[in-house]
Amino acid sequence: MRRIIVIAGLVALLAGPAAADRLQVVCTLTDLGWLAERVGGPEVEVTVLCPGEYDPHFLPARPSLARKLGKADLLCYNGLELEVGWLPVLMDKARNSRIRPGQHGDLDCAQALETVLEVPEGEVSRAEGDVHPYGNPHYLLDPRNGLRVARLMADRMAQLRPGSADRFRARARELARELTPRIEAWRTSAAPVRERPLIRYTKQWEYLADWLGLELMGAIEHRPGIAPSPRHVDQVVRQARAAGVRELIAAPWNHLDAAAKAAERMDATLVVLPAAVGSVDGAEGYAAMFDVIIGRLVAGAHD
Amino acid sequence: MHPVRILVGVAVTAMLAGAACAQSTTATGVSRASNPAISVNTLLLGRVADEATANEYNGIRIQEAEVQLTSIVDPYWKANLVFAVHPEHGHDHAEDGAEAEADGHDHGTRYVGDVEVAYVEGTALPYRLGLRVGKDYLPFGKHVPLHTHQFPFVDAPVAVKTFLGDHGLTEIGARLSRDLPLPWYSDLTAYAVDGKAEIFDAESRDLAFGARWTHLVDLGTESTLELGGSWLHGPQAHGYLAGEHAHEDHDDALYPDLDVLGADVTFKWVSASRSKGPALNVTGEVILPSSDTIEGDPFGWYAFAQYRFARSWWLGVGVGGLDLDREMHEDEHEHEEEEHAHEHAHLFAWDEVFESKVNLTWAPSEFSALRLEAAHYDDQQGDADDWLISLQANFTIGSHPAHSY
Structure with missing residues (x-):
C-alpha cells in the first residue's frame, strides 16, 4: 500500500502542476505564445488566438476565441493597435474582468520596448492609409525585443503567481543567455x-x-x-x-x-x-x- | 427637425470636442485623455425605380448619418451612444398634403435625428454574465442587430421590414447574456424592454421580452457555422400586418400579444492565405409572426451570399420572400387591382413578395465603400413587379469600433 502511495506521489510530481492550478495565459500572437511558454514553463498553460498563417491585422473575431479569452488569468498582446480590429470585440464577448485594462491580467507587451519606430509626427491622417498612430507594431521581428518582452512576461507572471516568481525570472534569464549569442551570429550572417x-x-x-x-x-x-x-x-x-x-x-x-x-x-x-x-x-x-x-x-x- | 439645425448641432459638438482637445490638461483641468472614441458614418444614396414614384425610391439623399461615441465609463461599465440622422419616416409616403397625395411625391426630403443606441454594458460581472442596459437593437436574428451601414444590401429584406419594423427594432430595456458551458460556443440572451417599437402598441403599459440562443461551431480555423433561434413577445401594434387598406373597425379593439419566432443559419469562411483574401458569408433566416388577430400563417425569409473575390471587391447575391397568407376583403382587392393597374408610388405593399438582389461593392479601405445594386421585387401574382437600381456611398471618419463577428 505504501508503495502505491509513493508511486502515485511520484507520478503527481512528475506530471507537474495540475491543469487547474496552472496560470492560464492567452497570447494574441504565436511569437508571444512561444515566449510565454519558455518563460512560464510547466506552471502555465498557453493558448494563442491568431494562428501563425493569419495576418494579425485581420484575424476574424470568432466567438470561440472569446471563450478562450474568458478563461484567461493573463492576456499578453502585442499592442500599438496591431490587434485593434479584433481584440476589443473578443474582450467584450469574453466578459472576463481579470484581463480588462488596468487589471494585473492585462499585459500590453509593447511596454517592454525601449524604442518604438515610426511614431507619426504631427497629425495622423488616413490619407496615408491605416497608419498605426502609436508607431510601427511589428517589434517582435527584432529578437532583442523578444527578450525584453520575455522579461516583462516573467515579471507579470511572478506578480500573478508569487510562489513561482523565481522560476519565471530564471527562465527569462536562461532564454536571454541562449538567444544573445545567436542574435550576434544572425547579425553577422x-x-x-x-x-x-x-x-x-x-x-x-x-x-x-x-x-x-x-x-x-x-x-x-x-x-x-x-x-x-x-x-x-x-x-x-x-x-x-x-x-x-x-x-x-x-x-x-x-x-x-x-x-x-x-x-x-x-x-x-x-x-x-x-x-x-x-x-x-x-x-x-x-x-x-x-x-x-x-x-x-x-x-x-x-x- | 430641420437638417440645418441638426448639422449645426453636430458641428457645435465637434467644435466643443476640438476645443477640449486643444486645451492644456494641466492649465485648464480639461483632459482629453478620457475622451470617448468618436466616429461619424454617412450613407449617401442615389436610386431610381422602374415603376415606383415615391422619393424613397428615386433621387439622391442621405440614407443615414450616424455619430457614434464609445468609451469605458469606469471599472464596471462600458458605454456606447449612437445619434442617427435619417430621412423622416413616412415623409415619402405621400402623407404630407394634397399635392403629395396626388402624385406620390414629397417635395424635398426632411431629416430627423434620433438617439438610436444609448447603453452601458457591464464589464465586471460575476460568472461571465453580460448585462446591457439602455437603448439598443434587439438581438433577433442576424439582420435586426445590424446598423444600416452594415447591411449586406441597401435595404433590409422585405420579411424583416414587414414583420419586425421598417425603421429598425430598437428598444429601451435590459438584456442578460451568458456563454453556456457546452463544447461549442453557445450564447443565450434574454431581455425585457419597453415595447414601444413600431411593431408594438406604444400605448400599452406591457413590456416586451424575448430571447436569442446562438450556437457557433468552428469548422477549422477558416470557417464557422452558426445556428440561431430567436423569440420575441410583446403587445401587438394596432394595424400590424393589416396593410394599407385594412378595415378601421379594429381600431378600438383590444389587440393581443404578438409573438415572433425566427431561425437563422450562417456560414462564414475567410481564407488565411493572404490579407483581405477570399471570403464568403452565407446567411439565411426565416421569420414567423403570430397572434390572435393575424390571419393565416404569415411567413417571411431571406438568404444571401457575399463573396470577396478580390482585395477590395465584394459580390453580393440575395433573395427573399414574404407571404402574409391572409384573405383580402373585397374592397381591398379592388383597391389593390387599382394600384396595380396604375403607376404606383410604393414597393413592397403586397401580400406576397419575392425579392432578388445583386450588388457589387468596391471597398478600398475599411473606411469607405461604393456599392452598385440592382433589386427586383415581384408580387407573385403576375400583377406587379419593379426594379430598383441604387448607388450607395458609405464612408466613416474617426475612431469607429470594430464590428462583431
Whole structure:
C-alpha cells in the first residue's frame, strides 16, 4: 500500500502542476505564445488566438476565441493597435474582468520596448492609409525585443503567481543567455544582405532592418491597408532598378502574385519571410523563425 | 427637425470636442485623455425605380448619418451612444398634403435625428454574465442587430421590414447574456424592454421580452457555422400586418400579444492565405409572426451570399420572400387591382413578395465603400413587379469600433 502511495506521489510530481492550478495565459500572437511558454514553463498553460498563417491585422473575431479569452488569468498582446480590429470585440464577448485594462491580467507587451519606430509626427491622417498612430507594431521581428518582452512576461507572471516568481525570472534569464549569442551570429550572417537596399511589400520589416542594419528603400504597399496604385508600383520598380535592388521581401499573407510581378520587373528575387512564428514551414519557434529569415535573406542576396 | 439645425448641432459638438482637445490638461483641468472614441458614418444614396414614384425610391439623399461615441465609463461599465440622422419616416409616403397625395411625391426630403443606441454594458460581472442596459437593437436574428451601414444590401429584406419594423427594432430595456458551458460556443440572451417599437402598441403599459440562443461551431480555423433561434413577445401594434387598406373597425379593439419566432443559419469562411483574401458569408433566416388577430400563417425569409473575390471587391447575391397568407376583403382587392393597374408610388405593399438582389461593392479601405445594386421585387401574382437600381456611398471618419463577428 505504501508503495502505491509513493508511486502515485511520484507520478503527481512528475506530471507537474495540475491543469487547474496552472496560470492560464492567452497570447494574441504565436511569437508571444512561444515566449510565454519558455518563460512560464510547466506552471502555465498557453493558448494563442491568431494562428501563425493569419495576418494579425485581420484575424476574424470568432466567438470561440472569446471563450478562450474568458478563461484567461493573463492576456499578453502585442499592442500599438496591431490587434485593434479584433481584440476589443473578443474582450467584450469574453466578459472576463481579470484581463480588462488596468487589471494585473492585462499585459500590453509593447511596454517592454525601449524604442518604438515610426511614431507619426504631427497629425495622423488616413490619407496615408491605416497608419498605426502609436508607431510601427511589428517589434517582435527584432529578437532583442523578444527578450525584453520575455522579461516583462516573467515579471507579470511572478506578480500573478508569487510562489513561482523565481522560476519565471530564471527562465527569462536562461532564454536571454541562449538567444544573445545567436542574435550576434544572425547579425553577422546577414552581412551580404547589407550590401544592397531592399524593397519590401508592406512596412512591417523596420525593426528587422534596424537590428540587422539593412537599408529599406521603398514599399510596394506604401499606404498600410490600401492597395498600391499602378503608378506607385512603376515608381518603386524604377527606383529599385536604378539602385540595383536584389530582393523584394514580403510576408506570406501579402499579395504574393502582385509581389512576384513587381520583383520580376525590378530583376529582383521575391523573398517570402516568416513574419510570425508558424507562418512558414521551419519557423515553428521564435528562434527558428530568425534562422529562416536570415537563411532566406542571405540566399536571396546571392541569387 | 430641420437638417440645418441638426448639422449645426453636430458641428457645435465637434467644435466643443476640438476645443477640449486643444486645451492644456494641466492649465485648464480639461483632459482629453478620457475622451470617448468618436466616429461619424454617412450613407449617401442615389436610386431610381422602374415603376415606383415615391422619393424613397428615386433621387439622391442621405440614407443615414450616424455619430457614434464609445468609451469605458469606469471599472464596471462600458458605454456606447449612437445619434442617427435619417430621412423622416413616412415623409415619402405621400402623407404630407394634397399635392403629395396626388402624385406620390414629397417635395424635398426632411431629416430627423434620433438617439438610436444609448447603453452601458457591464464589464465586471460575476460568472461571465453580460448585462446591457439602455437603448439598443434587439438581438433577433442576424439582420435586426445590424446598423444600416452594415447591411449586406441597401435595404433590409422585405420579411424583416414587414414583420419586425421598417425603421429598425430598437428598444429601451435590459438584456442578460451568458456563454453556456457546452463544447461549442453557445450564447443565450434574454431581455425585457419597453415595447414601444413600431411593431408594438406604444400605448400599452406591457413590456416586451424575448430571447436569442446562438450556437457557433468552428469548422477549422477558416470557417464557422452558426445556428440561431430567436423569440420575441410583446403587445401587438394596432394595424400590424393589416396593410394599407385594412378595415378601421379594429381600431378600438383590444389587440393581443404578438409573438415572433425566427431561425437563422450562417456560414462564414475567410481564407488565411493572404490579407483581405477570399471570403464568403452565407446567411439565411426565416421569420414567423403570430397572434390572435393575424390571419393565416404569415411567413417571411431571406438568404444571401457575399463573396470577396478580390482585395477590395465584394459580390453580393440575395433573395427573399414574404407571404402574409391572409384573405383580402373585397374592397381591398379592388383597391389593390387599382394600384396595380396604375403607376404606383410604393414597393413592397403586397401580400406576397419575392425579392432578388445583386450588388457589387468596391471597398478600398475599411473606411469607405461604393456599392452598385440592382433589386427586383415581384408580387407573385403576375400583377406587379419593379426594379430598383441604387448607388450607395458609405464612408466613416474617426475612431469607429470594430464590428462583431
